[in-house]
Amino acid sequence: MTGSMVRTRLGRDKGFHATVSLLAIALAGSAAQAQTAPPQDGPAPVAAAEAQQNSGTAAPSGDQGQAVDPSPTTPSAGDDIVVTGVRASLQSAQNIKRNAAQIVDSIVAEDIGKLPDRNIAEALQRISGVQIQRAFGEGSSVAIRGLTQVRTELNGRDIFTASGSSNSLSLEDVPSELLAGIDVYKNPSADLIEDQLSGTINFRTRKPFDFDGAKASASVTNTYYDLARRSKPAASLLLSDRWSTGIGEIGILASASYQKTAFRQDTISTEPFYTLDPTNAGDAATLATLGRTGQTTTLPHGTGIGEVPGDRRRFGVDVSLQWRPSDTLEFTGEYFRNDYKLRSYGYSYFAYTSGVAITPQAGAPFTYAPNGDFQSGTFVNVPIGNNTSIGARHSVTTDYSLNAKWRPTPNLTITADGQYVDSKTNNLNSIVGLSGTATTLTQDIRGDIPSFQITSAAGLASPATYSNGFYLDNLNNSKGTDKVGRLDGEYRFDGGILSSIKAGVRYADRRNRTNDTGYRYTGLTGPAGNLRYVDLGDFFRGDANLFGDIQAFSLPTVLNYDATRATLGITSTPTFQPSGTNTQAQKTYTGYLAAFFKADALPVPIDGNVGVRVVRTKVAVTGFYQQIDLITAPDGTQQTAAPTFTANDQSNDYTSVLPSLNLRAHLTERLQLRFAASKNISRPNFNQLNPTLTITEPGTAQIDQQHTTSTGNPFLKPMRSSNLDASLEWYFARTGSVSVAGFYKNISNYIQTVIVPRSVTFTDGVTALYDVTTYDNASKAKVKGAEIAYQQFFDFLPGALSGLGMQANFTYVDSEAPSPASQGPVTQLPLEGLSKYNYNLVGIYEHGLISARVAYNWRNKFLVTTSANGTGNLPIFQKSSGQLDASITANVTPHLxxxxxxxxxxxxxxxxxxxxxxxxxxxxxxxxxxAGVARITF
Known part of the structure; x- marks a missing residue:
């Protein structure tokens, strides 16, 4: 049971409200109580370092050879004014946006290890045009301008999480304390790496040459999670220094971050829905029972709940070494390692018939929406399921990189870059299921929170209710590697319109291998033992009208995979078969040429760049069609048989020519207009190409449930996009700006999720219908929209009120693509993950010792998936939602x-x-x- 949708309301936890009230009082009182900070003699080391790295002159150390114009046009008035803290971070981010060669937005850490949000995705949602999705209460993925095909980079280089399901980094994996800032490139130039439709997110780490000398920073955090009722710690440490030696200047930086987090996610589900067919005898009888003969009627075939607590652990390390043997030569080596663990577990309880007809209770009251959709009523003799489960993921990504920059002449710069990425992921899923039959199921889905009641002869808290059981376990692992080499050259001209020419070549060899056992089914004879009473009284904070408490297989046992199997008498683990292995290999050969120009003598000065990037891509994938039958013993127990399989190998290659143009007109010293035109591509991810399809025969205890599986499509084409962008930007103060941007994307071969029904007859004669999730290239998709962004500190206000500031942005995105359904209530759809409207409001206060933020993010409804199991090819949408976050900081001393x-x-x-x-x-x-955070910096 998955999905998300939002409404906003206050809970009933008085202790929590007391804490919120304290936050509100502190925020309100800070304006009145803060004192003016004493004058500063010069910039703090961190602010100076940020100015050096983020003023618009710094470029990522890796593949992105340039990011910004080295000649910022910041007004000269008051150049001796020094800013620190939040103001410094906003000024640095504004300078990057103002002086970049492309349309760029940035987030800069106001201090070491201090991004505005603890989670990377949560921080990105503050940027105009960026929308996020959440998993288990945390931001997990992003869309830029309505598209989820986002490229992630670390210091301008490839970075990813091995899984096959994505070609990029899982944003929830990396501790934000390791980052100095994040840049979001919304339109490409020829020297930026391809493979994105919406934009590139570049994560920047710090380097020892960012600081004037020695630097140290540490933080400790403790966070309380109110639904999980647990607290978890976090800590980070950074040490850096640089020295002048006989062989040149040398710097070393090491940073580490450790986080533990907890969560609990409570879900109430209604699924699936089926419209009664009057030409079917059974459905005709049901219509007669309901008194709905001749009327369109749609009934749900089930409902259920899931209570899923869990925990995350992040451990990240970044070590960089820089050596500058002369003024013209610099080497940078970096080791980055991220270790992430996720564990989710808990109970699910449901009553449903899947595709089998559901029986209304004769004479019971039923209500319907005007379109004939069920709203409330009672059904009889409904199968019930009761699962205790655990899912675990452990991902480790290690990145080794070496960069050399050489300036043999004042006009020529040559950059060589090498990288090796090694990423591994291991997954475990373990489920103990019980089944029985409910006497009645009463549902009411008219309210914001659906309610339902289940009754059985013995009661849901009695083991006698559950007549059958089963066990499912699955192991899989992925390993991804990437070998990348790049050589770039830039020649700067001393005069004339042409300011520089850049050219470069790049080679990348990306490989991924996934091994999967498939789900192993073990039937349990009679009611399972080792059951435990489960109190669901606090489910949904007690706000849900549900059926009461249950008996379920012991959760403490399920948390230990070996103990679970031992309790059930299962001595082995699932076997990795050759047919459970799939591989993907992708090689790219790239060359680009870009010319940068500047026409200052025109009535309206213009600068920009024009170029072309040519990429040759070669892809090869291997997999299997695998069928797993069941063996039924004389006593009725069932076990999985050895699989039968057939190999499926495919390869493809194509060449992409990607021109780009970026123009900037300096209308005044503070007002500039940008225009960009480009073409780019986004390749299918490895999971979408994976040809492996596994069909496992359902056991006796599962036969009435819904059967699903998934596969990729090795014949997918890359998505291609033609883009137009424009942006008008007014920089009226050091930390004050207003920008308005418009964009249009015309996409061909857009990849959609589709559901394909497949009937399979197994060796023992059992036939089952499977909903197979796969992918297809839609013919066309279009995205257009606009962004408005504003930020300012109200320095003109008197006294302590001058510390007030505000950030606000609004995004409008309109898109359209064909639905997989050719008929029915929904045939045209927006793109997945795209909200038409999205806004952020951030109130800021920084004065004296106090710094505070209150941030509200809202997005309207968006498409989760184009087609889902049990929907009759209907899409799933998430409703509009908003979330409020806040923080307040007391700068006790300059170091604490x-x-x-x-x-x-x-x-x-x-x-x-x-x-x-x-x-x-x-x-x-x-x-x-x-969360409470203590941070020291020296």
Missing amino acids: SLTLNGTNLTNTVRSTYYGVTTRPRDAIMSDRQI
Whole structure:
């Protein structure tokens, strides 16, 4: 049971509200109590370092050879004014945006290890045009200008999480404390790496030459998660120094971050929906029972809940060494390692018939929406399921890189870059299921929170209710590697319109290998032992009208995979078969040429760049069609048989020519207009290309459930996009700006998710219908929209009020693509993950010892997936939602600060629905969080 959708409401936890009230009082009182900071003799080392790295002159150390114009046009008035803290970070981010060669937005850490949000995705949502999705209460993925095909980079180089499901980095994996800033490139230039439709996110780490000398910083954090009712710690440390030696200048920086987090996610689901067919005898009888003969009627075939607590652990290390043997030569070596663990576990309880007809209770009251969709009523003799499960992921990504920059003449710069990435992921899924039959199921889906009641003869808390059981376990692992080499040259001209020419070549060899056992099914005879009473009284904070408590297989046992198998008498683990292996290999050969020009003598000075990037891509994938039958013993127990399989190998190669043009007109010293035109591509990710399809025969205890599986499509083409962008930017103060941007993308071969039904008859004669999730290239898709962004500190206000500031942005994105359904209530769709409207409001206060933020993010409904199981090819949408976060910091001394953070303060509930709002799917509640942070910097 998945999905999300949102409404905002306050919970009933009085202790939590007390904390929120303290936050509000502190924020309100800070304006009145803060004192003016004493004058500074010069910039703090961190601010100076940020100015050096982020003023618009610094470029990523890796593949992105240039990012910005080295000649910023910041007004000269008051150049001796020094800013620190939040003001410094906003000024640095504004300078990057103002002086970049492309349309760029940035987030800069205001201090070492201090991005505005703890989670990278949560920080990115503050940028105009960026929308995020959440998993287990944290931001997990992003879309830029409505498209999820985003490229992620670390210091301008490839970075990814091995999984096959994405060609990029899982944003929830990396501790934000390791980063100095994040740049979001919204349109390409020829020297930026391809493979994105929406934009490139570049994560920047710090280097020892960023600082004038020795630097040290450390932080400790403790966070309370109110739904999980647990607290978890975090800590970070950075040490850096540089020395002048007989062989030149040398610098070393080492940083580490360790985080533990907890979560709990409560979900109420309604699924699936089927419209009764009057030409079918069974459906005709049901219509007669309901008194609906001759009327369109749609009934849900099930409902359920999931209570899923869990925990995350992040451990990241970054070590960099820089050596400058002369003024014309510099080497940078970096080791970056990220180690991430996720564990989710808990209970799910459901009553549903899947595709089998559901029986209404004769004479029971039923209500319907005007379109004939069920709203409330009672059904009889409904199968019930009761699962205790755990899912675990462990991902480790290690990045080794070496960069050399040489200036043999004042006009010529040559950069060589090499990189090796090694990423590994291991997954475990273990599920103990019980089954029985409910006497009645009463549902009411008319409210914001669906309610339902289940009754059985013995009661849901009695083991006698559960007559059958089964066990499912699955192991899989992925390993990805990337070998990259790049050589770039730039020649700068001393005069004339042509300011520089850049050219370069790049080679990348990316490989991924995934091994999967498939789900192993083990039937359990009679009721399972080792059951435990489960109190669901606090489910959904007690706000849900549900069926009461249950018996379920022991969760403490399920948390230990070996103990679970031992309890069930299973001595082995699932076997990795050759047919469970799939591989993907992708090689790219790239060359580019770009010319940078500047026409200052024109009435309106113009600068920009024009270029072309040519990429040859070669892709090869291997996989299997695998069928796993069951063997039924004389006593009725069932075990999986050895699989039968057939190999499926495919290869493809193509060449892409990607021109780009970026223009900037300096209308005044503070007002500039940008225009960009480009073409780019986004390749299918490895999971979308994977040809492996596994069909496992359902056991007796599963036969009435819905059967799903998934596969890729090795014949997918890369998505191609033609783009137009324009941006008008007014920089009226050091930390004050207003920008308006418009964009248009015309996409061909857009990749959609589709559901294909497949009937399979197994060796023992059992036939089952499977909904196979796969992918297809839609013919066309279009995206257009506009962004407005504003930020300012109100320095003109008197006294302490001058510390007030504000950030605000609004994004409008309109898109359209064909639905997989050719008929029905929904045939045209926006793109997946895209909200038409999105805005951020951030109130800032920084004066004296106090720094505070209150941030509200809102997005309207968006498409989760174009087609989902049990929907009759209907899409799933998430409803509009908003979330409020806040923080307040006391800078106790120049070296010590104390921070209180609050996340999800309004207890946002996210909800989804099947195509039309009268068919709800999920309502999801996650934790509110309160964190205390102590940070020291020297």
